[in-house]
Amino acid sequence: MSVRRKGPKATAIRVATYVLLVCVAVVVVFPFAVAVTTAFKRNTDIFTYPPSLVPKKEATIPAADVGLEGDPVPVYSFPDRDDRPGQWALVDGDASLAEFRPLDDLERVIVLDVKAGEKTGETISIDGEEEDVYLVDDGGAQVEAYRSRLTSGGLFVSVDDPSTSVLDLVNFATPAREFGPRFSNFTEVLAEKDPETNGKGVGRSLTNTVLVTILVVLGQIITSILGGYAFARVQFKGRSTIFLMYLGSVMIPFVVLIIPLFQLMLQVNWRDNLVALIIPFAFTAYGTFLMRQFFLGIPAEIEEAALLDGASRSTILWKVMVPLARPAIATLATFGFLYAWNSFFWPLVIINSGNPDNAVLSLTLSTLGGRSSTDTNLVFAGTVLAMTPPILVFLFAQRYFVENSASSGLK
Amino acid sequence: MGLRDRGPRTPRVAVDTGVQLVTAWHLVGVAAGIVSMLLASRSGDDALPAVIKLFMQVFSIAVTVAHLAAAYGTFRRMRRARTVSLVTNYLLFVVSGSALLHQLGAFTGIGKFGTGLNKAFLPFMVIVVGLLWVLVAGQLLSKNPLAAGPNGLRRAGWGLAALASVWFVIAADPSGMLSMIGDRITQPLTLGTLAVALCSGAATRFMWQRRVAVRFGTSAAEEQTLSGLAFLSPNLIGFTFFFAGPLLFSLVVSFFEWKTTGTGRSFVGIDNYVRALSLDISSSDVANAGNEVLKPGYQVLMHLDWFGQNWVLGARDVEFWISLRNIAIFLVLAVPASVLPALVLSSILASRLPGMKVFRAIYFIPSVAGVIGVAIIWGQLFQSTVGWINYLILRAGEILPFVDPPAEGHPWVSSNSTALLSMVVVFAWMNFGFNTVLYLAGHQSIPKELYEAADIDGANVWQVFRRITVPQLRNTTFYVLITTSILALQLFDIVWILSTPEPGGPNNATTTPVLALYEEAFQGNNQGYASALAWVLFLIIFGFTFAQFRQQKDGATSGGVS
Structure with missing residues (x-):
C-alpha cells in the first residue's frame, strides 16, 4: 500500500494505522488481562464496583505502628471530621460508643465515647419517648443533642498520625484496600476435589488433559506419517479412490458423527473413560494430507538412492523421509495439540458421569464456571491454567502454525 | 548411507514347510469361523444387541470364507494366495490384538493410568522435557536436519528421561495394574485370543518375506499394493471404524426411532425428517x-x-425451527463481524511496516486460547452489575455525547434482545484473527506492480483498498466467508457456557441447531431423531462447502487453498 510514501500526510496515515492496530490489540488483550488479574483476586474483590484490574486485599498495618502488640491491625478509609479523606487503623473494635442526634438535624448521627456529653437537664419528646438533652462536642462546636443509642464500635487511630484518634461505628467505615494478589487461588483450584478444603479438582483434569493430548498427538503423527507416505510415494491399487474418500471426509461436520460414535463407545464400554477421547482422534484426514503434501515435495532421487542401497520402504520412511519432514510434523503436532487440548463437545458427550477422575480441563471448567458458578476467582485461576499451554505452544510454534493455517485452511 | 534392513533375525524356516504351516493355520481358521458362525446365530442370546449379532455373523462368515480361500490357495501355491493370506492374517491380527488389549483392560486402563500419572505428574513432566530436549537438541545446534546433532547433549536428554522414568514408576506405583493384567491373562478366553493374535501375527510376518513372495511369484505391482496398504492400514482402519462406519450408521439410525438402550427401537422411515421439517x-x-x-x-x-x-x-418441532432462525440471524451478524475486520487489518499487516508480526501474533491468540476459557472470561465481562462492558459504556457516556448508557447495568446475556448479540461478539472476537491470517496468505498473491502503479498514479489509501485490494482478494474473501459460516453454523460451546438461565436461554433466544441436537440425543434420548437433525444440519453446511468447492474448481485459487 501507500506506506512507502514520505511527507506529512503519509506520516499522519502511518500514525493513524498504528493507533488502529493498537486499539484492536487492546480489545484482544484486555479480556486476557481481566482473566489474569481476576485469577489473583479474592472473590469479594471481584464483585466490587467499579471493576478494577488490580487484585486487592483489605489493608493492614503492623500492630507496633499504632503502639499495640499482636496481629496486624486492619485499616479503614473514611473522611475525618473536616471531611478530609484519611486512613484509620482500628485499634479497638469493641469500644463502648453512644450515638447522639443533634436537635436541629435529627437525621445526623454523631458518634462519641459513651461517657461524652453533659446533660443539660432538659428533656425532649422523640416518638413519644422522653429523652435527656445533652450538650456534646461536634467538631469543636457544642451542640444540643439527644442520645439515640448505646452501642459498641471502633476506636480508630490515624495511620499518618497515631496521636489522632476517632470513634466510629465499624460498619459505617469501608475497609481500605491495597494491592494484594491471592496466590492460593491456584493451589486451591488444583487441589483434589473436596468441599471442605474448597479444592476444585482441576489438577486431576490437568493431568488427564496432558495425557489425552500427548497420546492424541503421538497417534496422529504416526498414522499421518504412514498414511501420508502411502498416498505420496507408493503406487497401489485403489489409491486414488481411497484418497478421494479422505478428501470427502473433510466435508462432514463432526456433529454428524457424535451419535454413532457415542453408540460405538457404549458397545465397547469406553464411555466415561479417557480412551474414548484418544483412540477415535488418533486418525486425522487433515494430518494425512499435510504429510502427503510434504512428502510429495521431497525429491524422489533421495528415496531411489536408498532403495538401490537395499533399504526397505519402512527404513527409508523413518530414516530419510521423517527427519526431512520435521517442519510438517511440527505443524501437525501443533494443530493436534490445540485440537486435543481445547476440544469440548465430545468430552461433554462421552465423559458425563460427573466423576472428576475422568474429566478433562475444558469439561471441568465448564462445570465450575457455568451457570451455578461460585468462587469466580478459582474459576479464573483454572481458566488461566488451561489457557496458558495452548497460547505458549502457539507463540513458540508460530512459524509452523501461521504459515500452514493459511495454506491448508485447517481450522 | 548403508541403510540396510536390520530387523530382528527371523528363524530360517524352509519356505515350503512354512507355507504348509500357514495352510494348516488357515484350516484351523475355517473350523473356528464355522464354530463362531454357529455361536453367533444361536437364538436365545438376548444379551447381545441385534446390530452386534449381525456384525458377528457377517464377520464370522467373512473370516471363514477368507480362511478357506487362503488355505486352498496356499496349498496350491496360487499366485494370488499370498495376498489373500496376508490380508486375512493381518486383519485377524489387528482384530485379535485389539480384542486382547480390550480383554486385558489396556484401553480402559488409560483412564486408570491417569490416576498414576496424577500421582507422578512431576517425574512425568521431567520425562517429557528430557525427550523434547533429545528432539530439539540436534536442531538447535545444527542447521542440517540430517545431522545427528551433538551426541553428548542428546545423551543427557536420554539420561534425564531414563532417570525420570524410574522415578515415575516408583511414584505412580503400577503394582495394582500389573496384578490386574496378571489376573486377566490367565483366563481361557484371553489365552485363546492371545493364541490367535500370535498365530496370525507370525503367519503375517512369515508370508511378508521376500523369499515367500518369490516362491508365490508375486508381481511387482502386487507387492507395491501390499506395501501401500500396509502403510496406510493404521490410518485406514481408524478411518473405517471411527469415520466411515459411524457415518453410515448415523444415516441408518436417522430412519429409526432409536434409544440408547436396546428397547424402543423401530424403523420409522423418513418420519424423523418429516417431523423436523414440518x-x-x-x-x-x-x-x-x-x-x-x-x-x-x-x-x-x-x-x-x-x-x-x-x-x-x-x-412440529418448534425448538428446532427457532434454532434455525437463531443461527440464521447469528450467521448474518457474526460472519461479517469476523470477516470485515480481518479484511481491513490484513491489508495493514501486509504492508511490512515494523511490528506487524507482533500484531499478527496478538490477533491470533483468541483463536487458540480455547473456547471454554474465552466464554468464561466474556461471561464476566458481560456481567450486568460489575462487568467491564457496562462500566466502559458508562464511562464512554460521560465523555461521548452520543453514547446513552442505560440507567441500570444492562444484563447482556440474560436479556432476550441482546443474548444472541453477545454470542456474536464473542464469536467475532475469537475468529477475526484467524481470518486475518487467512487474508494475509491471499495478500501474497496480489501482484506488487498493481500497488506500484497506483502509487505512481497518486491513488489514496481508500482508493487502493477499494480498487485493488478488495477485488484482488475476492477469492480469499469467498473462502474466508465460507469457512467462517461453516464454523458459525455449528455454534455450540459459547452458547453452552454463556447463555442463561439454561443453555439456549433466555426463552430459546440462543438455541442453536447443535444444541437442539445435543438435547434431543443426550438429554431426551431420542438418538434417531437427533441423527435426522444432524443430517439436516449437514445438508445446510454441505450447501456452503459445495459452493466453496465449486469456487475452488472454477477460479484461480488465490484463497491459499492448496
Whole structure:
C-alpha cells in the first residue's frame, strides 16, 4: 500500500494505522488481562464496583505502628471530621460508643465515647419517648443533642498520625484496600476435589488433559506419517479412490458423527473413560494430507538412492523421509495439540458421569464456571491454567502454525 | 548411507514347510469361523444387541470364507494366495490384538493410568522435557536436519528421561495394574485370543518375506499394493471404524426411532425428517391465536401480519425451527463481524511496516486460547452489575455525547434482545484473527506492480483498498466467508457456557441447531431423531462447502487453498 510514501500526510496515515492496530490489540488483550488479574483476586474483590484490574486485599498495618502488640491491625478509609479523606487503623473494635442526634438535624448521627456529653437537664419528646438533652462536642462546636443509642464500635487511630484518634461505628467505615494478589487461588483450584478444603479438582483434569493430548498427538503423527507416505510415494491399487474418500471426509461436520460414535463407545464400554477421547482422534484426514503434501515435495532421487542401497520402504520412511519432514510434523503436532487440548463437545458427550477422575480441563471448567458458578476467582485461576499451554505452544510454534493455517485452511 | 534392513533375525524356516504351516493355520481358521458362525446365530442370546449379532455373523462368515480361500490357495501355491493370506492374517491380527488389549483392560486402563500419572505428574513432566530436549537438541545446534546433532547433549536428554522414568514408576506405583493384567491373562478366553493374535501375527510376518513372495511369484505391482496398504492400514482402519462406519450408521439410525438402550427401537422411515421439517400455516381472525388453529401436533412458531390478515406459522418441532432462525440471524451478524475486520487489518499487516508480526501474533491468540476459557472470561465481562462492558459504556457516556448508557447495568446475556448479540461478539472476537491470517496468505498473491502503479498514479489509501485490494482478494474473501459460516453454523460451546438461565436461554433466544441436537440425543434420548437433525444440519453446511468447492474448481485459487 501507500506506506512507502514520505511527507506529512503519509506520516499522519502511518500514525493513524498504528493507533488502529493498537486499539484492536487492546480489545484482544484486555479480556486476557481481566482473566489474569481476576485469577489473583479474592472473590469479594471481584464483585466490587467499579471493576478494577488490580487484585486487592483489605489493608493492614503492623500492630507496633499504632503502639499495640499482636496481629496486624486492619485499616479503614473514611473522611475525618473536616471531611478530609484519611486512613484509620482500628485499634479497638469493641469500644463502648453512644450515638447522639443533634436537635436541629435529627437525621445526623454523631458518634462519641459513651461517657461524652453533659446533660443539660432538659428533656425532649422523640416518638413519644422522653429523652435527656445533652450538650456534646461536634467538631469543636457544642451542640444540643439527644442520645439515640448505646452501642459498641471502633476506636480508630490515624495511620499518618497515631496521636489522632476517632470513634466510629465499624460498619459505617469501608475497609481500605491495597494491592494484594491471592496466590492460593491456584493451589486451591488444583487441589483434589473436596468441599471442605474448597479444592476444585482441576489438577486431576490437568493431568488427564496432558495425557489425552500427548497420546492424541503421538497417534496422529504416526498414522499421518504412514498414511501420508502411502498416498505420496507408493503406487497401489485403489489409491486414488481411497484418497478421494479422505478428501470427502473433510466435508462432514463432526456433529454428524457424535451419535454413532457415542453408540460405538457404549458397545465397547469406553464411555466415561479417557480412551474414548484418544483412540477415535488418533486418525486425522487433515494430518494425512499435510504429510502427503510434504512428502510429495521431497525429491524422489533421495528415496531411489536408498532403495538401490537395499533399504526397505519402512527404513527409508523413518530414516530419510521423517527427519526431512520435521517442519510438517511440527505443524501437525501443533494443530493436534490445540485440537486435543481445547476440544469440548465430545468430552461433554462421552465423559458425563460427573466423576472428576475422568474429566478433562475444558469439561471441568465448564462445570465450575457455568451457570451455578461460585468462587469466580478459582474459576479464573483454572481458566488461566488451561489457557496458558495452548497460547505458549502457539507463540513458540508460530512459524509452523501461521504459515500452514493459511495454506491448508485447517481450522 | 548403508541403510540396510536390520530387523530382528527371523528363524530360517524352509519356505515350503512354512507355507504348509500357514495352510494348516488357515484350516484351523475355517473350523473356528464355522464354530463362531454357529455361536453367533444361536437364538436365545438376548444379551447381545441385534446390530452386534449381525456384525458377528457377517464377520464370522467373512473370516471363514477368507480362511478357506487362503488355505486352498496356499496349498496350491496360487499366485494370488499370498495376498489373500496376508490380508486375512493381518486383519485377524489387528482384530485379535485389539480384542486382547480390550480383554486385558489396556484401553480402559488409560483412564486408570491417569490416576498414576496424577500421582507422578512431576517425574512425568521431567520425562517429557528430557525427550523434547533429545528432539530439539540436534536442531538447535545444527542447521542440517540430517545431522545427528551433538551426541553428548542428546545423551543427557536420554539420561534425564531414563532417570525420570524410574522415578515415575516408583511414584505412580503400577503394582495394582500389573496384578490386574496378571489376573486377566490367565483366563481361557484371553489365552485363546492371545493364541490367535500370535498365530496370525507370525503367519503375517512369515508370508511378508521376500523369499515367500518369490516362491508365490508375486508381481511387482502386487507387492507395491501390499506395501501401500500396509502403510496406510493404521490410518485406514481408524478411518473405517471411527469415520466411515459411524457415518453410515448415523444415516441408518436417522430412519429409526432409536434409544440408547436396546428397547424402543423401530424403523420409522423418513418420519424423523418429516417431523423436523414440518411447518403449517393458518390464517386466523384474532392476533396471537394459539395452537388450536393449527393441525394437531403443531405448535405456534410465530405470528405474522400479512396484508391486514393474521397468520399463524406452526411447526412440529418448534425448538428446532427457532434454532434455525437463531443461527440464521447469528450467521448474518457474526460472519461479517469476523470477516470485515480481518479484511481491513490484513491489508495493514501486509504492508511490512515494523511490528506487524507482533500484531499478527496478538490477533491470533483468541483463536487458540480455547473456547471454554474465552466464554468464561466474556461471561464476566458481560456481567450486568460489575462487568467491564457496562462500566466502559458508562464511562464512554460521560465523555461521548452520543453514547446513552442505560440507567441500570444492562444484563447482556440474560436479556432476550441482546443474548444472541453477545454470542456474536464473542464469536467475532475469537475468529477475526484467524481470518486475518487467512487474508494475509491471499495478500501474497496480489501482484506488487498493481500497488506500484497506483502509487505512481497518486491513488489514496481508500482508493487502493477499494480498487485493488478488495477485488484482488475476492477469492480469499469467498473462502474466508465460507469457512467462517461453516464454523458459525455449528455454534455450540459459547452458547453452552454463556447463555442463561439454561443453555439456549433466555426463552430459546440462543438455541442453536447443535444444541437442539445435543438435547434431543443426550438429554431426551431420542438418538434417531437427533441423527435426522444432524443430517439436516449437514445438508445446510454441505450447501456452503459445495459452493466453496465449486469456487475452488472454477477460479484461480488465490484463497491459499492448496
